[in-house]
Amino acid sequence: xxxxxxxPRHKITKRGQNVTFRCDPISEHNRLYWYRQTLGQGPEFxxxxxxxxxxxxxxxxxxxxxxxxxxGSFSTLEIQRTEQGDSAMYLCASSNSxxxxxxxxxxxxxxx
Amino acid sequence: QKEVEQDPGPLSVPxxxxxxxxxxxxxxxxxYFMWYRQYSRKGPELLMYTYSSGNKEDGRFTAQVDKSSKYxxxxxxxxQPSDSATYLCAMSARRGSSNTGKLIFxxxxxxxxxx
Numbered sequence: 192x193x194x195x196x197x198x199p200r201h202k203i204t205k206r207g208q209n210v211t212f213r214c215d216p217i218s219e220h221n222r223l224y225w226y227r228q229t230l231g232q233g234p235e236f237x238x239x240x241x242x243x244x245x246x247x248x249x250x251x252x253x254x255x256x257x258x259x260x261x262x263g264s265f266s267t268l269e270i271q272r273t274e275q276g277d278s279a280m281y282l283c284a285s286s287n288s289x290x291x292x293x294x295x296x297x298x299x300x301x302x303x
Numbered sequence: 304q305k306e307v308e309q310d311p312g313p314l315s316v317p318x319x320x321x322x323x324x325x326x327x328x329x330x331x332x333x334x335y336f337m338w339y340r341q342y343s344r345k346g347p348e349l350l351m352y353t354y355s356s357g358n359k360e361d362g363r364f365t366a367q368v369d370k371s372s373k374y375x376x377x378x379x380x381x382x383q384p385s386d387s388a389t390y391l392c393a394m395s396a397r398r399g400s401s402n403t404g405k406l407i408f409x410x411x412x413x414x415x416x417x418x
Contacts, residue, residue: 195346222404231311233391233408234347247403282346286404291337291393294346 195295197283203301204273211269212298216285223266224292225258226282227251234282240266273302306330309392309409318418322379326392326409329373333394333407336368338377341389341411350390351377382416389413 196215204210216223221242226234237256239247242263252258255273260266270277280299284292309326316322324338334355339347351366353359353375359366365378375394379386393406 197346224405231410233307233309233393233411234406235408236405239403239405241403247405284346291335291339291349291352292406293349294339296344296346299344 195285195293197295197298201299206302209271214266214283220285220287222286224284225268228280275302278302306407307409311410313413315415320382322382324377324390324412326375332396335395336375337393339391384416384418387415
């Protein structure tokens with residue numbers, strides 16, 4: 192287990208389609224985060240899981256967004272009815288301490 | 304006003320120079336301060352971590368936190384072309400029953416070190 196794995200690395204989709212991303216955290220990490228990063232900006236918090244419980248959601252996470260972490264292992268982030276404004280890098284991170292996170296390489300979404 | 308402010312640059316320096324990167328913040332509840340390095344099309348990589356005020360050194364990197372001024376810095380000595388990347392500061396409030404540990408990031412500063 193060498194780090195946080197995200198799939199796919201790139202996704203191009205047509206506006207209105209649904210997309211789902213997957214994150215496999217470091218196995219012993221109980222905390223999992225999703226962030227979104229647009230060009231020239233820092234990552235913005237979307238949602239947080241402690242084990243399987245989703246404990247916080249940003250107001251950035253509209254009704255079209257849903258995230259799950261069944262059994263406290265991998266996590267999925269789904270975007271329904273994608274819009275061009277959803278184009279961004281979606282980053283997953285995991286942690287088991289206060290000493291920062293380990294990020295994955297992200298999934299780059301392009302909505303055309 | 305953003306909670307965390309960071310000059311986006313770009314910052315261009317010659318190889319061997321000392322680089323100073325800075326962030327200011329407004330939320331006095333922040334207790335955990337981090338610097339991440341991000342290469343193009345990659346996820347952020349944790350460089351330095353500091354709890355509360357003070358200095359921390361790791362090789363060519365030194366992180367400083369001045370909570371009284373709400374100001375943090377990252378210094379890179381003997382900069383190398385491989386240091387060329389975007390540097391992101393990030394902060395988190397003190398832990399507690401309602402604190403999820405989410406990070407608030409600055410915009411990132413793009414650094415180019417020229418050979």
